[in-house]
Amino acid sequence: MDGAVGGYEGGQRAYIGSFASGGGRGITTAAADPVTGALSVLGVTEGFGDASSLALSADRQVLYAAGQTDRALAAAYRITADGLEPLGQPVAVGGLGPVHLSAVGDRLLIATYTSGGVSGLRLRGDGAPAGPAAVLDHRGQGPDPERQTGPHAHYVTPDPTGRWVLSVDLGTDSVRVCAVDEAYGPLRVHTETALRPGSGPRELVFHPRGDVAYVVHELEAQLTVCRWDAEAGRLGQTGEVSLGSAGARAGADTREYPSVACVSADGRFVWVAIRGSNLIATLSLSDGPEKPRVTDTAECGGQWPRHLAAGPSDRRLYVSNEWTGDVTWFDVDPDSGSLRPAGKVEVPGAACVVLA
Template identity: 60%
Template sequence: MGGAQSTDHSGGHRAWIGSFTSGGGRGITTAAVDPATGALTPLTATDVLPDPSYLAHDPRTGVLYAVSEGEPGAVGAFEATADGLRPLGPAVPVGGCGPTHLSLAGDRLLTANYTSGSISSLPLAGDGAPGGPAAVLAHRGSGPDVDRQQGPHAHQVLPDPSGRWVLATDLGTDSVRICAAHPATGSLRVHSETALRAGTGPRHLAFHPGGEVAYVLHELEPQLTVCGWNARSGRLEPLCEVPLASASAPGGVRAYPSAVVASPDGRFAWAAVRGADAIATFTLADGARKPRLTGTVPCGGAWPRDLAVDPSGRRLYAANEHSGDVTWFDVDPVTGEPRRAGSVAVPAATCVVFG
């Protein structure tokens, strides 16, 4: 988020919504964002890339990137125009299966390949188009959950705030790997690995804006692990766990946390919980290392796969996959509580990013 913002022909800002085409989604939907209300208005959609479940926008070039969450997996790049998205060439293989996340790290594009349990690094051309072959780092290990942790399952990969390191959360090995990139080839090597509690399934990580604390959200157990981050040494240290007890699903339905985000001003954090279909709010009034769960609200639909904060920090967006909609919330500036403000139908919605 941040950086220069794209505008559409109506004069507002743009957002892009990913979805599962295999689940009836339209691929990538381009939407206008009303700057006064935060409302999304779909403009165009493209399904040239199958299952673009996660997106990333480069504010430097204006290029939009998307995974193709299939077997084998691939990535696509698009130029945003007044008429929609124009592909920057064909999709590029990532050398792994089931990519669930991608991010930008300098002149490289990174993907986390869930099914194959690996992370990939691809070079970017001058116009932002990704190329190959991908440099692939395979994870090793497993966890105690025989159904979900029979092997590694990389779920997210992103650079740290300093830009020196790459962190990858692995649901299958209950760990976060900290990697360094080769300056010439962009290939990744493991610098250190932080073990988290067995069977919890770390899925998603978000840094506090201060850059010295990271929040790891677990999918197999509803909890948040607070970690100290040292960019000088490339070390991630678990400090404490914060249960999401009040976000447990009713009627014995299992809760599956999906995404965590922090507010740009560093005062709040939020987590989406599938099953419970809720958004949990944490206050950081006691400091970044001491988040306190203050309550939960309904996500506005079913199965919130991802959360996004708009660039202003005043609104929160939930991509509700099973109900097929994106719901937006106004954030209370005092308490951080999200207050539902509207929604728009987007079949099989999985992700929202802003330009």
């Protein structure tokens, strides 16, 4: 790791992945001030130059990385007091264009956008991934002639019970509910939920209650609310919320591409990052988890907000701005969920941020 880490003891750290095409050098480690939430860069772990997606192990002791490179690799790092320690060599994910990964039980699952599927790598006892990858190939397409000529898996996550895995596909306008093969084989599709044609679903997050999920769409500025039946392994739509211009603050000619949602730990708010207009929308859940409504918007403090992460006790929200190469953070109003700009740190090609 470049840069000194001396003088930093305990407390929370932020790990920031970056795009090599945007000048990123790898994974930036920063200390988060326990009082102000301000980030201070401690150093950069090089050797994995396109860490566009990061995820933590269940015990938060291992950090996983994958990147949208031609090599399509996944890497693991042990989190230590002195920085990130590589766990073996990066492993081929068995697909092209990895954009998201999740540690699920004893395997690492990776959504591959270009090849359109979900790859699974077995996790060894020390947390390092091992091949060969077991691949579930998605099938289908959507009506958008530029973005949906084939499947484009964009997100993969376990449900709150850990029994099911859900994969979100931008190219097929659907979410697949999958069962996990105990013998390390590919995921097995159990059900598939079709969403609005041409909407381009990008990500799915669960409400803390566990029976409601929110799907963020990239090709239409909207959020779909879904009821989750964990017993049956079924996802059903119950409503939609327009995110267009997030309160008419964007110009009429600005096309918007929502990227990610973050639900507060207490289940009272949802924040959604919207690229194009460069806004963060605050949605209140005061009417219930299935009835979110946009109550406020804030400028993201940069350009092309790609990822969000909430700080401890939901007091702060961190935003990775890809095009301006920075991470901004906001103080969260505890009553309304509204955001107030609080600081910024430069991270070239910033793609995502996770807190540990």
